[in-house]
Amino acid sequence: MTLAIGSPPLQTYAVSKTYGRRFGRRTKALRNVDLAIPAGSITALVGPNGAGKSTLIRGFVGFERPTSGRMTVMGIDPWRHRGEAIARAGYVPQNASLYRSLTVAQHLDMAASLRRGFDRTLARGRLRQLDIPLDRRAGELSGGQQAQVGLALALGTRAEVLLLDEPLASLDPLARREFLAVLVSAVRADGSTALLSSHVITDIESACDRLVVLGGGRIMLDDTLAAAVGSHRITAPDERLAGDLISTFPARAGELKALWRADEGGRPANLDEVVLGYLVSGRPPRSERPN
Amino acid sequence: MLAQARLTFRLHRFILVSIAFLLILASVAAVIVAARFQAIGLISSNGGLECDAPADAPINYCDSQFSQWQWLDGNMSGPVLALLMVVAPLSGLLAGVGLVGREIEDRTASVAWSLAPSRMRWLIGRVAPVAILLAVLLAFAAVAGNVLQGARQPSIDPLLSFDNDGGRGPTLIALGLVAFALAVLMGSIIGRVFPAFIASAVIFFVLIAFGLGARWALVSSQAVIVDQKHWSGNDGSIMLEQLVRYPSGEIGSANGMWWGYDDQGNLTGQLAGSTMLMREVPGSAYPLVAGVESGAMLVIAGGFLAASGLVVRRRRPY
Ligand SMILES: Nc1ncnc2c1ncn2[C@@H]1O[C@H](COP(=O)(O)OP(=O)(O)O)[C@@H](O)[C@H]1O
Ligand SMILES: [Mg+2]
Numbered sequence: 001m002t003l004a005i006g007s008p009p010l011q012t013y014a015v016s017k018t019y020g021r022r023f024g025r026r027t028k029a030l031r032n033v034d035l036a037i038p039a040g041s042i043t044a045l046v047g048p049n050g051a052g053k054s055t056l057i058r059g060f061v062g063f064e065r066p067t068s069g070r071m072t073v074m075g076i077d078p079w080r081h082r083g084e085a086i087a088r089a090g091y092v093p094q095n096a097s098l099y100r101s102l103t104v105a106q107h108l109d110m111a112a113s114l115r116r117g118f119d120r121t122l123a124r125g126r127l128r129q130l131d132i133p134l135d136r137r138a139g140e141l142s143g144g145q146q147a148q149v150g151l152a153l154a155l156g157t158r159a160e161v162l163l164l165d166e167p168l169a170s171l172d173p174l175a176r177r178e179f180l181a182v183l184v185s186a187v188r189a190d191g192s193t194a195l196l197s198s199h200v201i202t203d204i205e206s207a208c209d210r211l212v213v214l215g216g217g218r219i220m221l222d223d224t225l226a227a228a229v230g231s232h233r234i235t236a237p238d239e240r241l242a243g244d245l246i247s248t249f250p251a252r253a254g255e256l257k258a259l260w261r262a263d264e265g266g267r268p269a270n271l272d273e274v275v276l277g278y279l280v281s282g283r284p285p286r287s288e289r290p291n
Numbered sequence: 292m293l294a295q296a297r298l299t300f301r302l303h304r305f306i307l308v309s310i311a312f313l314l315i316l317a318s319v320a321a322v323i324v325a326a327r328f329q330a331i332g333l334i335s336s337n338g339g340l341e342c343d344a345p346a347d348a349p350i351n352y353c354d355s356q357f358s359q360w361q362w363l364d365g366n367m368s369g370p371v372l373a374l375l376m377v378v379a380p381l382s383g384l385l386a387g388v389g390l391v392g393r394e395i396e397d398r399t400a401s402v403a404w405s406l407a408p409s410r411m412r413w414l415i416g417r418v419a420p421v422a423i424l425l426a427v428l429l430a431f432a433a434v435a436g437n438v439l440q441g442a443r444q445p446s447i448d449p450l451l452s453f454d455n456d457g458g459r460g461p462t463l464i465a466l467g468l469v470a471f472a473l474a475v476l477m478g479s480i481i482g483r484v485f486p487a488f489i490a491s492a493v494i495f496f497v498l499i500a501f502g503l504g505a506r507w508a509l510v511s512s513q514a515v516i517v518d519q520k521h522w523s524g525n526d527g528s529i530m531l532e533q534l535v536r537y538p539s540g541e542i543g544s545a546n547g548m549w550w551g552y553d554d555q556g557n558l559t560g561q562l563a564g565s566t567m568l569m570r571e572v573p574g575s576a577y578p579l580v581a582g583v584e585s586g587a588m589l590v591i592a593g594g595f596l597a598a599s600g601l602v603v604r605r606r607r608p609y
Contacts, residue, residue, distance in 0.1 A: 058607075063401070063405075082408075083409055086408045089405070093402060093405070097397070097399050097401050098402065099399050106298060109294055109298060110295075110403070110406075111406050112294070115406045153406065
């Protein structure tokens, strides 16, 4: 595993993004986002639709320009020096956007023709392992297979940073697990750093080691997965604990639950409850994020 | 680069095969019509056509040859040359509009532009192979147009004639390429194939309208005044106006005068002693005009492609 020398692979400083500034209908997609994704980690970027996940990830590949603030990929500003930043990142866009008429092998040819040092052998090997036919056209693959091809393209770059935008969204549970297994083994093997967004948190627990919860363009929670789960407790809405009440949120079957940042009392929270509790709170936790 | 070219052809195979079909079809049609002119067997002489009947030919042999020729020229050469003039820019538009536009519309640009540290290289890998293929196909059409023009007027070098000049020669190639570059640009800006096609077609026509104005200024600057006696009217020149040289040597118009010709072909009436003149742009000016107009269109096409580069560099891939 590589050690973080200098700055973290992915970093943002007070990044805000407002869409539609020229046309009146303004949307604040990101508000004052400060993030530092440590090297070698796999971070889940979780939040509901419209939270700003894609906007953040697209910022890292130089597709969106922050309205204010600064972001860096391996210390490089992807807007000012896009080529250099891109050369250090592998990206999987939301909805595997493959060329329907090209075969899988032709996708690898394309990647090799565009990116110096693209590791065709590695990508081909990974796809073979998954029994994905290289001579099949992308348009004739299943959703899961297309996602795997998208991942293989990103992994073949052998980039230091992997950015994956909702790669699991259209996959069935088995394909989700397979996808994450490939991702984890690649990150562990290469010592790269991955940021993976998702609006569902199923399966993430096994693959990721960090959690960033994004809600309404704000960071609600940013911690290791273990700490995020370990430091929160669940109680009935009227109970009191020695700690910080994050929010009271409706659980399944309509009953209300309270999420506490506390070390004891109630019962341990699970990942769903932590994410939901923070999203409902609509504010960053005081203890974590000053101002 | 070669791998990129292969993928580009692969990606746009359908449209490229279609335009190749269109352009080759139109070129072959032109060559076939030209061959039919030749098969009729009239020969050129002194700027006109001459029928050389074989000894055993029927009495009306030459009449029939001439009327065949006239039918062919009246019904086939015009439409085929017009077809070339339409197909060339249409092919350019079709070939160009999807190169960037479709990738943005289908979102494949997101993948390509995240793989390519340089979007310029990506763009060149898309545009260059198609531009070269298109130029080669257009060159066939341009030559076929010249061959047809040469066949229908065998006594006039098509490279020294303004007749049908939009449907042949370098002008045809330039028309196709400028439409292509415009379509690439609109595809890059709009990011959707169909709206970009409509926009490019409309802008193309507007540009042609302006271009014809500028061209007319160039063409008329090449005008000369010749004695009407030496003017045949069917020699590849463009006739501008009829003028008169009065006995005083002054040159003016014949408007509002009453006049006629005597038996020797001299002017009578108010124009007695004058000479009829013709202001025309001689066919010998064609190389200059065609060269300048093609050159200008190629420069504009280059400008459109450079602008596409700027747009691609700056825009979102979706
Ligand atoms: N290109 C765009 N123009 C205008 N608004 C946009 C654009 N992209 C995203 N948005 C808006 O920004 C907000 C965040 O979007 P996005 O980053 O796609 O969220 P997520 O990926 O978490 O679903 C949403 O309200 C969305 O409507
Ligand atoms: Mg999204």
